[in-house]
Amino acid sequence: MKEIIRLSSSQRHELFQETATRRKIKPAIAEKDFWVCWTLARLFEESSISRSVLFKGGTSLSKVFGLIDRFSEDIDLILDWRLLTEEDPEAERSRTQQDKFNLIIIELSRRYIKNQLLPMVKDIL
Numbered sequence: 502m503k504e505i506i507r508l509s510s511s512q513r514h515e516l517f518q519e520t521a522t523r524r525k526i527k528p529a530i531a532e533k534d535f536w537v538c539w540t541l542a543r544l545f546e547e548s549s550i551s552r553s554v555l556f557k558g559g560t561s562l563s564k565v566f567g568l569i570d571r572f573s574e575d576i577d578l579i580l581d582w583r584l585l586t587e588e589d590p591e592a593e594r595s596r597t598q599q600d601k602f603n604l605i606i607i608e609l610s611r612r613y614i615k616n617q618l619l620p621m622v623k624d625i626l
Contacts, residue, residue: 502539537576540626547625553618554578580618585609 505513514528517535521528545551558577582590585606594602 502535502542505535506539541576543625544622547621550618550621550625552581553584553621554580580610580613582606585613 505516508516513532517528517532520526520531524531541556544554555578557579586609588602590602590606
């Protein structure tokens with residue numbers, strides 16, 4: 502990936518065109534897949550981020566485990582809830598208690614992403 506980043510814009514364009522032709526996909530999809538992979542690699546090289554989020558969905562199956570062969574449309578990540586609270590999200594609760602807990606976790610997640618995770622991501626990318 503580092504070699505591709507070092508290419509000029511026109512050289513990368515040519516590479517994505519060739520990849521698209523070989524894979525029988527649109528060049529924009531080949532380029533998007535490269536940037537998804539590059540972004541994931543950069544994020545997970547940083548231990549403070551790799552300890553905060555986990556892969557989720559098709560991206561992990563495709564890019565991490567090689568279980569499916571596909572081009573990624575997006576990056577699915579999930580925040581580690583242990584960064585937000587010591588309470589177990591799977592603990593037995595009444596529906597009302599669970600709804601309250603969910604609202605609290607959503608707010609804590611927003612704050613964590615805004616105040617901690619996003620600044621780390623901006624520094625890396």
